[in-house]
Amino acid sequence: MRKLKYLDYWLFVPYLILSLFGIVMVYSASADIGSQNGGSPGSYLMKQLFFVILGLAIYTFMVLMNLNKLRNKKILKYASIIAICSLLFLLIIGKTINGAAGWIRFGPISIQPAEFVKFYLIIWLAHVIDRRQDAIAIEGWWAVMLRPVVISGAMIGLILIQPDLGGATINASIVFVLLLASGFNWKRAITYFLGAILLVLGIIFPLAVKISEMGFAKNNYQLQRIVAFVNPFEHSQGVGQQLVNSYYALSNGGILGVGWGNSIQKTGYLPEPNTDFIMAILAEELGLITALGVIALLFLIITRTVLVGIRSNSAYHTLICYGAATYLTVQTLFNLGGVLGLLPITGVTFPFISYGGSSTWTLALVMGVVMNISARQKRYRATH
Template identity: 80%
Template sequence: MRKLKYLDYWLLVPYMILSIFGIVMVYSASADIGTQNGGSPGSYLVKQAIYVVLGLMILTVMVLMNLQKLRDKTVLKYAGYVALGSLFLLLVMGQTINGAAGWFHVGPVSIQPAEFVKFYLIIWLANVIAQRQDRIQLEGWWVTMRQPLIICCGIVGLILLQPDLGGATINGAIIFVMILASGFNSRLAKTIFVGAFFIIVGVFFPILIKISELGFAKNVYQLQRIVAFVNPFEHSQSVGQQLVNSYYALSNGGIFGVGWGNSIQKTGYLPEPNTDFIMAILAEELGLITALAVIMLLFVIILRTTLVGVRSNSTYQALICYGAATYLTVQTLFNLGGVLGMLPITGVTFPFISYGGSSTWTLALVLGLVMNISARQKRYRATH
């Protein structure tokens, strides 16, 4: 309990503000959906409040936990079995939502394993790299890390097969940044990254767009999203509807918004207003200024997480912080990119604000771990 004296309020306060504000926005964005589904306007509010309370409990446990327990071989091994097993099972019996079989339906709750895999990859890869740091220097990066890298590629591949492009990309980004921090040749990494970018943008996307426009993939949800991204107004009555209505929401909101609860787009025009497009509803109701304030609070968490990593003398702890910062950054950029039409819509939620138990709990796991590391640093400085 002594760790509670060293809580990092630069992390805790923004987390609490965003989580509580998320409950408020989920209620506003989902009231019409709850009624249309035969429930009450507050049904999603109650669920999200429960998710946040459980998330706070998870965060508290992570802050107080002995980090060595997460490095235990048995714990990591069986957690890996659960992660891989759940991803395999999704391909067979996963619940399909928005074109991806990425959920298990457990009673009133839908569990998304790809979210929890983010946490597992962070703690597992940080431990593997930390344990092999000396070997990396002596034997070279590829010889030492090829087996873990193959496992990582397998995990990302299973997520991609759902297909969940957003989840696969975020997990891939976490792996990429942590590998860079492990001593991987940065010049080679830049070459790989730039080459992959140009292949995707210059070759892969145009081919997929052409295939979809020719009508060969009318039922492939992921391809339709790419077409909508390229020319949403041409497909405003079909696959471009989400993005067009997101533009309308942003335009309606202006600087100060139309007032909390007064969104037009959430009343059946904008699908997924309480998850993927909650920031569009927020901007419509509360305006650009409030949306920027939310983004700034999230930026404080990301910046503080990175700073905790930079200050750490432990490779393991630093890598956890870098992985956590990458997770938050990429997920935020993917969600905002989809809302603003700067990236294809990938079904990625906005951290702390969007509705969802799996996302809320994974964020609590990761942020609690970072706060644990921060508390250790503060206690060390206070006693030395």
């Protein structure tokens, strides 16, 4: 309990504000669809309230725990088995939502394993890289890191074929940054990264659009999202509906918004108003200034997480912080990119604000560990 005296309020206060504000926005964004689905206007509110309360309990547990327990070989081994088996299990009986079979149903709650894989990859790769630093220097990077690369790639591949492009990309980004921090040649890494971007923009996107225009992929949800990204207004009554109505929501909101609860787009025009596109509803109701305030709080958490990592004298702790910052940054950019039409819609939630148990609990796990690391640093400085 002594760690609670050393809480980093630059991390905790924004986390708490965003989580509570997320409950408010989920209620506003989901009241109409809750009624339309045969439930009550507050049905999503009660679920999100439960998700956040349990998330705070998880967060507290992670702050108080001994982080060395996360490095236990048996725990890491069993976590790896559970992660891979869960992803394989999805291919057989996964619940399909928005074209991806990425959820396992437990009564009224659906669990998304790809979310928890983010946390696993952060703590596992941080442990592996920290333990093998000397071996990397002596035996060479590929000789030591090939097995972790293959295991990480297998998990990302299983997420990709659900298909969950957003989840796969976020997990791949976490792995990429941590491997880069392990000593991988950064010039080669940048070459691979730029090559991947050119491949997507120069070949995959144009090919996907051409295939869809020829009528060969009318039922392929992922390809249709690319078509919607390229020509949203040409498909405003079909696959482009989400993006077009997101634009309308942003336009309606302006600087100050139309008032909390007064969104027009959430009443049936904009699909997924409480998850993927909750920031569009937030901007419509509360305006650009409030949306920028939310982004600023998230930016504060990310920069503080990086700072905690830089200050740490433990490579393991530093890598965890870098992985956490990458997770938050990429997920935020993917969500906002989809809402603004700068990136294809990938079904990625906005951290802390969007509805969802798996996302809320994964954020609690990751940020609880970062807070634990920061509390350790503050306690060390206070006692030395």
